[in-house]
Amino acid sequence: MTDTEYRLIKKCSKGNIDAFEQLIEKYEKKAYNIALRILKNPDDAMDISQEAFIKVFKSIKTFKQESSFSTWLYRIVTNTCMDFLRKNSNKVYSIDSPIQTDEGDFSREIEDKSNSTEELFERKMTKELVHKSIDKLEHEHRIIVILRDIEGFSYKEIAKILNCTLGTVKSRLSRARDNLRDIILIEMEQNEHSIV
Amino acid sequence: MKCQEFYEKISLYIDNELEDIDKKEFEFHLHECQSCKRKYEQMISILKVTNNFEEKELPADYRSSLRSKLEAEVNITKTRKVNWRLLSSIAAGLxxxxxxxxxxxxxxxxxxxxxxxxxxxxxxxxxxxxxxxxxxxxxxxxxxxxxxxxxxxxxxxxxxxxxxxxxxxxxxxxxxxxxxxxxxxxxxxEYLLMDSGAQVRYNLSKTDKSKEYTRKIIKNANISIEVSKYDSSFDSIVDFVNNYSGYIENSETRYINQAYSNDVEKENSLKRGYMIIRIPEQNFSETINVITDLGKVQNRQLSETDISDSYYDTENIVKNLEIQEVRLREILNEAKNVDEILRVENELRRIRTEIDRNKGTLKGWDSRINYSTIHVNLIEVRSKGDSIESVDxxxxxxxxxxxxxxxxxxxxxxxxxxxxxxxxxxxxxxxxxxxxxxxxxxxxxxxxxx
Incomplete structure (x- = not known):
């Protein structure tokens, strides 16, 4: 941690809002983007990421200096997002679940049928498609894909943010990526049908 | 290695988290099994897309609404304290x-x-x-x-x-x-802390002379000033920054008393603004002087972060990777069979992504080094007598x-x-x-x- 950051944190614990704004300025955008990817909705992302910052502000006295401030902050952001998702899980995300339960069988079928070459696959894969598919992942998997493959955190940082072991990160990320690929394949299949 | 085992290790292999032995086995299987290879390549192309997702900008009113939420939070805790006192005295009376x-x-x-x-x-x-x-x-x-x-x-x-x-x-x-x-x-x-910081910097500048390269320093400043005329000061800062080939990254103006919703206070609508200025590094100190001359300085903080070590480390990493890339290309030219070619190409691809990633960080640093960042808080005050809230x-x-x-x-x-x-x-x-x-x-x- 840098000297300035340490001093800013000290000021924040006295309730200095200016110091706090200065402190989080570097992280605001990334925190907002993480929230946006997890929650899929700009309004929610703004509310929840701000809620997370207020949590950070209120509990900055309890922040232990030995860990990095940024991972602590992102941890609060992801946790707040998770809490929000859990509260609203019944309302919003039930539509996705049938696809996920079927996905194992589905994907294998597709593997066998398709003789598509690498190029074809890459050509069909657009940003929107991947984006849509990430949104269809279940919460845990989506978060880990967001942290690693979009935001580019290292395995160690992710372990700290999600408060789990390195092994969990490895296995969960691997499963998440597998699921993502399966969903993308399903989406492609569906797109093809709709075009034909 | 069985295919199932292979699937499980794709992810780790991509992130270079596998042990050497596993890595060899993995690569061996990659050339043996066509369907596995396709899966691997599909994964690579998916991740290529996700890595290139661009960051969305913050909504325009993000900072101001966060600010007012924070202020509300601070006010709540304040009133809570007062209420406790009142409550306890009422309770005592009862x-x-x-x-x-x-x-x-x-x-x-x-x-x-x-x-x-x-x-x-x-x-x-x-x-x-x-x-x-x-x-x-x-x-x-x-x-x-x-x-x-x-x-x-x-x-x-x-x-x-x-x-x-x-x-x-x-x-x-x-x-x-x-x-x-x-x-x-x-x-x-705090003073001691600053002192030690200065000492460290001094030591660094000493070692400076022994090495040939220039130090990579990110300069930041944070200035709060009170001005009597908000709009004209704001404009003069904007003009100055434009003349010195800088730019305003973010600016925001609002009325100080908006949060209080008190009619009397709203009438004296003083303004308060926040701006982030990016200015070429050589004009940094001059810009600060101009800004501080505009009004009464409340708070001035300058900070210089020395990132030379990590900067040159990254630069060396890129250089080494590029050398490795060249060598791999030579090997590729001499490769005899398809198997070898594929292997070398895989390695090449990995190196290429690593080079790109490191160059990206270098670029980000360059922009922060060449353009210093100045945060300016402009606070409008009517006269010396009536504006100091803390006394009130x-x-x-x-x-x-x-x-x-x-x-x-x-x-x-x-x-x-x-x-x-x-x-x-x-x-x-x-x-x-x-x-x-x-x-x-x-x-x-x-x-x-x-």
């Missing part, structure tokens, strides 16, 4: 009323049961004991208050843990004195304290008066009875005599 009512009831019952003089005396003693107790508890609460305020002060100042324990150890009377010393320690500590706050709090103190003395006085009346009430009643008897019988005696 308690007093209940206690005195109870005593009065007790006394009235005693009174109606017997007019015995001795009972009255016992009551008398009880009362005096009670009042003594009361004064003791009063002292206790007073000292508690004192401690409270000290702890409160400490937590606000955020001094280090050991200092708090020394405060706890000292006797009550010295509490306030140690508290003020704490503040001094605090500032001294203090007066309000002091007034409140005085008010509470007066109420407490009034309560105290009423309480003592009640106790006194109740204490002498039996005697009064007895005297009254005697006087009554006297009034009734003495005239009769006189009458008889007559």
């Amino acid at each position: 308690l007093l009323v209940v206690v005195s009512y109870g005593i009065m009831n007790m006394f009235v019952i005693n009174n109606t049961k017997s007019f015995d003089m001795e009972m009255a005396r016992e009551n008398d003693i009880d009362k005096s004991e009670y009042s003594a107790d009361d004064s003791i508890t009063d002292e206790n609460t007073a000292s508690m208050d004192l401690q409270d305020s000290v702890f409160y002060g400490n937590s606000e100042n955020g001094t280090a843990q050991p200092e708090i324990t020394t405060v706890e150890g000292t006797p009550n009377k010295n509490l306030t004195i140690t508290f003020s010393e704490d503040i001094k320690n605090d500032s001294v500590e 706050d203090n007066i309000f709090i002091k007034g409140k304290k005085g008010f509470i103190a007066t109420i407490n003395t009034i309560i105290d006085f009423i309480e003592k008066l009640l106790i006194w009346i109740m204490t002498i009430a039996p005697i009064l009643i007895i005297i009254l009875v005697i006087v009554l008897i006297a009034f009734i019988y003495i005239p009769k005696l006189f009458n008889k005599r007559k």
Whole structure:
């Protein structure tokens, strides 16, 4: 941690809002983007990421200096997002679940049928498609894909943010990526049908 | 290696998290099995897309709404503190009323049961004991208050843990004195911190001369100034920055009193603004001088972060990777069979992504080094007399304290008066009875005599 950051944190614990704004300025955008990817909705992302910052502000006295401030902050952001998702899980995300339960069988079928070459696959894969598919992942998997493959955190940082072991990160990320690929394949299949 | 095992390791292989042996096995299988290879390549192309997702910009009103939420949060905690004090004093008043009512009831019952003089005396003693107790508890609460305020002060100042324990150890009377010393320690500590920072920088600049490369320094400044005319100061900053080939990254203006929703305060609509200026590094100090000349400086903070070490490390990594890339390309040209070609290509691809990633960070650093960042808080003030909010706050709090103190003395006085009346009430009643008897019988005696 840098000297300035340490001093800013000290000021924040006295309730200095200016110091706090200065402190989080570097992280605001990334925190907002993480929230946006997890929650899929700009309004929610703004509310929840701000809620997370207020949590950070209120509990900055309890922040232990030995860990990095940024991972602590992102941890609060992801946790707040998770809490929000859990509260609203019944309302919003039930539509996705049938696809996920079927996905194992589905994907294998597709593997066998398709003789598509690498190029074809890459050509069909657009940003929107991947984006849509990430949104269809279940919460845990989506978060880990967001942290690693979009935001580019290292395995160690992710372990700290999600408060789990390195092994969990490895296995969960691997499963998440597998699921993502399966969903993308399903989406492609569906797109093809709709075009034909 | 079986295909299932292979699937599980794709992810780790991509992130280069596999052990060497596993990696070899993985690569071997990659060339053996066509369907696995396709899966691997699909994954690579998916991740290529996700890695290139661009960051979305913050919504325009993000910072201002966060600011007002934070201010609301601070206000809530403030009012909560005040409310506690009010509540406790109300509770104390209620308690007093209940206690005195109870005593009065007790006394009235005693009174109606017997007019015995001795009972009255016992009551008398009880009362005096009670009042003594009361004064003791009063002292206790007073000292508690004192401690409270000290702890409160400490937590606000955020001094280090050991200092708090020394405060706890000292006797009550010295509490306030140690508290003020704490503040001094605090500032001294901060000073020392800055001092050591300067020393480190000094050492760095010493080593500077031995190495040939220039130091990579990110310069940041944070300035708060009070100005009398907001709009003209704002414009002059914008003009200056444009003339010196800088740019305004973010700016925001709002009315200071918006958050309070007080009609009277809204009328004096003073403005407050925040802007982030990016200016070429060589114009940095000049820009700061110009800005600070605009008004009264409230807070000025300059910081220089030296990232030379990590910068040149990354640069070296890129260089090495590029050398590796060239060598791999040579190997690729000499490769004899398809198997070898594929293997080399895989390695090449990995190196290429790593080069891209590192170059990206270098680019980001370059922009922060070449363009220094200045955060400016512009605060409009009407005149020197009426704008300083903190003084207002203090007066309000002091007034409140005085008010509470007066109420407490009034309560105290009423309480003592009640106790006194109740204490002498039996005697009064007895005297009254005697006087009554006297009034009734003495005239009769006189009458008889007559």
